[in-house]
Amino acid sequence: MPTWPPRWTDITDPDVLAAIERVPRHQFVPEHLQQYAYDDRPLPIGSGQTISQPYVVALMTQALQLTPESKALEIGTGSGYQTAILAELAGEVYTVEVRAELQARAKRILEELGYRNIHFRVGDGWEGWPEEAPFDAIIVTAAAPEWPQALIVQLAEGGRMVIPVGQEDWNQTLWLVTKIDGNLIKESLGPVRFVPLIKPSQD
Numbered sequence: 334m335p336t337w338p339p340r341w342t343d344i345t346d347p348d349v350l351a352a353i354e355r356v357p358r359h360q361f362v363p364e365h366l367q368q369y370a371y372d373d374r375p376l377p378i379g380s381g382q383t384i385s386q387p388y389v390v391a392l393m394t395q396a397l398q399l400t401p402e403s404k405a406l407e408i409g410t411g412s413g414y415q416t417a418i419l420a421e422l423a424g425e426v427y428t429v430e431v432r433a434e435l436q437a438r439a440k441r442i443l444e445e446l447g448y449r450n451i452h453f454r455v456g457d458g459w460e461g462w463p464e465e466a467p468f469d470a471i472i473v474t475a476a477a478p479e480w481p482q483a484l485i486v487q488l489a490e491g492g493r494m495v496i497p498v499g500q501e502d503w504n505q506t507l508w509l510v511t512k513i514d515g516n517l518i519k520e521s522l523g524p525v526r527f528v529p530l531i532k533p534s535q536d
């Protein structure tokens with residue numbers, strides 16, 4: 334098996350690295366691809382979706398600066414792997430997925446692994462989870478062609494959001510957004526390639 338977690342030069346948060354080490358990535362990968370589960374690359378999980386590259390998961394998680402007191406919102410449950418990493422670090426995780434079959438599978442795996450601090454919703458990720466707002470951290474695991482205003486509203490003062498934004502899969506940027514005194518401070522974390530953030534009508 335490759336060195337796990339990989340020795341990334343810019344992932345230095347020991348808590349993030351420990352979470353990556355603890356979460357069994359192969360559990361979230363289709364059985365016929367499990368031999369590749371600890372390669373540092375994305376893998377297909379069905380329904381046109383992927384499990385993200387571990388480096389990208391680590392980069393996005395590190396940027397959120399999660400603590401045991403953090404209340405985190407994830408848009409795009411997908412395989413559930415990123416959800417598990419969040420649940421290792423945050424106090425409560427709220428995760429929204431537009432595809433019911435994906436979330437059902439992820440929920441089963443996460444519950445089998447013993448996570449009890451994750452709340453699930455099938456719905457429109459563009460709308461977030463307003464009843465539970467505000468959130469200290471928001472992570473979006475699919476690319477939005479424009480900034481989702483509902484998520485910006487639901488970000489707490491001092492909160493951090495990580496989101497890929499871009500119209501095409503070859504022209505996306507990963508952004509870290511921090512809300513300070515009601516203003517948004519945006520920092521580019523580099524180019525990325527994510528599946529699109531869809532609405533229920535596009536499913």
